Amino acid sequence: EADIYQTPRYLVIGTGKKITLECSQTMGHDKMYWYQQDPGMELHLIHYSYGVNSTEKGDLSSESTVSRIRTEHFPLTLESARPSHTSQYLCASSEAGDRLGYTFGSGTRLTVV
Amino acid sequence: AQSVTQPDIHITVSEGASLELRCNYSYGATPYLFWYVQSPGQGLQLLLKYFSGDTLVQGIKGFEAEFKRSQSSFNLRKPSVHWSDAAEYFCAVEGTGGFKTIFGAGTRLFVKA
Numbered sequence: 679e680a681d682i683y684q685t686p687r688y689l690v691i692g693t694g695k696k697i698t699l700e701c702s703q704t705m706g707h708d709k710m711y712w713y714q715q716d717p718g719m720e721l722h723l724i725h726y727s728y729g730v731n732s733t734e735k736g737d738l739s740s741e742s743t744v745s746r747i748r749t750e751h752f753p754l755t756l757e758s759a760r761p762s763h764t765s766q767y768l769c770a771s772s773e774a775g776d777r778l779g780y781t782f783g784s785g786t787r788l789t790v791v
Numbered sequence: 792a793q794s795v796t797q798p799d800i801h802i803t804v805s806e807g808a809s810l811e812l813r814c815n816y817s818y819g820a821t822p823y824l825f826w827y828v829q830s831p832g833q834g835l836q837l838l839l840k841y842f843s844g845d846t847l848v849q850g851i852k853g854f855e856a857e858f859k860r861s862q863s864s865f866n867l868r869k870p871s872v873h874w875s876d877a878a879e880y881f882c883a884v885e886g887t888g889g890f891k892t893i894f895g896a897g898t899r900l901f902v903k904a
Contacts, residue, residue, distance in 0.1 A: 721835075
């Protein structure tokens with residue numbers, strides 16, 4: 679079944695640790711996105727990609743980085759986690775050229791202690 | 792600047808009653824409009840979308856939405872709410888020419904028996 683997968687679902691990690699949030703989709707979508715979601719707030723775009731070897735920063739300043747070496751894979755990395763990074767991170771994908779909306783993963787809830 | 796406003800942070804509706812969730816947007820041209828639903832611990836799921844044509848669009852799970860250009864609104868409706876509809880609902884707008892999707896802050900729906 680075509681879908682988008684995020685791992686881990688929950689992560690508690692100490693300050694200063696390096697972490698990578700995984701996102702994979704099986705739909706062959708060219709466009710992929712990372713959003714940060716906090717309770718009662720708009721979703722904020724932190725990174726996006728329009729295809730392999732294409733990555734851009736979003737509207738929200740973020741200390742994270744992303745890579746897009748394969749169409750299906752779009753991991754997000756925090757080199758040194760801080761408590762301010764505590765949030766839910768949502769990965770999404772969409773087809774290029776079609777306004778069909780996004781398919782979202784189930785999210786990773788990150789807590790930095 | 793482009794924006795999406797969902798005026799109601801939360802709404803409580805009795806099961807079987809009708810529902811209307813409000814969404815107002817600010818965008819210079821005709822936007823692409825979306826409604827998403829997020830159940831607890833899950834990612835967002837696309838309910839419906841509007842691109843052009845008929846201003847009343849039908850979506851999944853019995854939802855519909857009406858685009859009113861004069862009011863810059865795209866309100867979501869359901870004639871009879873079920874307890875399983877309790878979730879958070881997000882309105883989103885996407886423009887043309889590389890304008891990326893902007894999400895509202897969401898409206899949390901509570902359904903009482």
